Amino acid sequence: MKKILMLAIASVFLSLSILSFNLESRTTPTMNIVSDKVYDIILDTDFSMPPQDDALATIVALNSPKINVLGITTVAGNNSLEQATVDVLRFLEIVKREDVPVFVGSNMPLVHEVSDFAKSTWGKWWSDDPPTMPIGGFPKKKPEKQSAVDFMVNTVINRPQEITIVAIGPLTNVAKAIRQHPNFAKSVKEIIVMGGAIATLPDGAGNATPNAEFNFWVDPEAARVVLRSGIPVTLSPLNVSRKTKGSETWYEKVVSVDTPVTSLLKQTMGPEFEKDPEFIDLMYDQVAIISLIYPDLVKTVDLYVDVDINHGINYGTSVGWDKVWPGAEGAKKIKVQYDLDWENFIKLFIKEVSRPHITKND
Numbered sequence: 001m002k003k004i005l006m007l008a009i010a011s012v013f014l015s016l017s018i019l020s021f022n023l024e025s026r027t028t029p030t031m032n033i034v035s036d037k038v039y040d041i042i043l044d045t046d047f048s049m050p051p052q053d054d055a056l057a058t059i060v061a062l063n064s065p066k067i068n069v070l071g072i073t074t075v076a077g078n079n080s081l082e083q084a085t086v087d088v089l090r091f092l093e094i095v096k097r098e099d100v101p102v103f104v105g106s107n108m109p110l111v112h113e114v115s116d117f118a119k120s121t122w123g124k125w126w127s128d129d130p131p132t133m134p135i136g137g138f139p140k141k142k143p144e145k146q147s148a149v150d151f152m153v154n155t156v157i158n159r160p161q162e163i164t165i166v167a168i169g170p171l172t173n174v175a176k177a178i179r180q181h182p183n184f185a186k187s188v189k190e191i192i193v194m195g196g197a198i199a200t201l202p203d204g205a206g207n208a209t210p211n212a213e214f215n216f217w218v219d220p221e222a223a224r225v226v227l228r229s230g231i232p233v234t235l236s237p238l239n240v241s242r243k244t245k246g247s248e249t250w251y252e253k254v255v256s257v258d259t260p261v262t263s264l265l266k267q268t269m270g271p272e273f274e275k276d277p278e279f280i281d282l283m284y285d286q287v288a289i290i291s292l293i294y295p296d297l298v299k300t301v302d303l304y305v306d307v308d309i310n311h312g313i314n315y316g317t318s319v320g321w322d323k324v325w326p327g328a329e330g331a332k333k334i335k336v337q338y339d340l341d342w343e344n345f346i347k348l349f350i351k352e353v354s355r356p357h358i359t360k361n362d
């Protein structure tokens with residue numbers, strides 16, 4: 001028995017050292033940390049109030065001079081579609097960015113149906129309850145008449161190779177846009193996706209199920225369509241989120257600057273740190289957006305990534321490898337983030353979140 005255990009330990013060490021060798025050899029070289037490039041983006045979000053990772057990613061996108069948010073599209077995920085839409089409209093009022101248009105997206109995944117498990121785990125994508133009132137009341141700002149999918153398709157088709165999509169919720173809207181227009185996928189400049197968990201890389205367990213990450217698990221079929229579409233994809237999976245260390249120290253620094261967002265953040269995060277000063281808040285959508293403007297803060301590896309759409313124990317699991325394997329013949333090679341420079345990441349994150357708010361009219 002002891003011998004078997006020793007062998008098992010030895011093989012784990014061996015595979016870890018092979019893995020780290022492979023990662024080193026494929027790591028993106030450090031360059032271009034300062035760039036004047038401005039990214040025209042569509043932000044696709046399962047927004048939620050009080051502010052969580054979607055809101056913090058959104059405020060970075062709105063504040064950064066390197067990002068021009070053309071529109072925000074909503075999708076069911078953390079909340080129902082209606083709740084996400086109401087919450088993001090209210091958020092834009094709070095941060096005085098009513099100039100940013102909001103487009104209503106998909107209220108259900110392509111195939112995934114609600115189950116007892118979906119109801120008992122976190123996330124209310126399946127809910128058809130009327131939305132609850134966000135902080136400060138229901139928004140006066142209304143969403144646009146055009147649907148999220150039509151907005152995505154029209155914007156991208158009119159400006160091929162110019163638009164970046166930052167998708168920080170389930171990928172239902174993007175998958176529908178790919179299916180709606182034959183030239184959509186080849187016209188998107190790039191998509192950054194918060195989603196997935198890659199078991200062949202360190203820290204690759206799931207969070208919605210043992211192996212599946214929440215956004216991918218909510219709409220596995222959509223995730224598969226997007227990853228297989230040929231759009232240049234950068235994936236920001238749980239592996240890289242687990243390298244973040246959102247401690248009370250960073251929280252104090254963020255909320256020491258008084259802005260409408262930091263005051264909302266106190267309501268969300270304050271009680272968590274009061275309960276447990278050792279609490280670590282992992283960052284998800286924040287990594288996706290920060291990595292767009294500061295790509296050299298993250299390490300990426302090129303892998304073929306596919307999504308399990310079989311309705312078994314691994315439904316919604318993303319699987320990545322450096323070559324194609326049986327069953328994954330349609331998979332494309334994409335960039336997968338697996339580590340980040342936390343010290344510089346958190347400094348730049350605080351800088352972006354605490355910038356004075358600017359409106360397009362200022």
Ligand SMILES: [Ca+2]
Nearest residue numbers: 046054168169
């Ligand atoms: Ca999200």
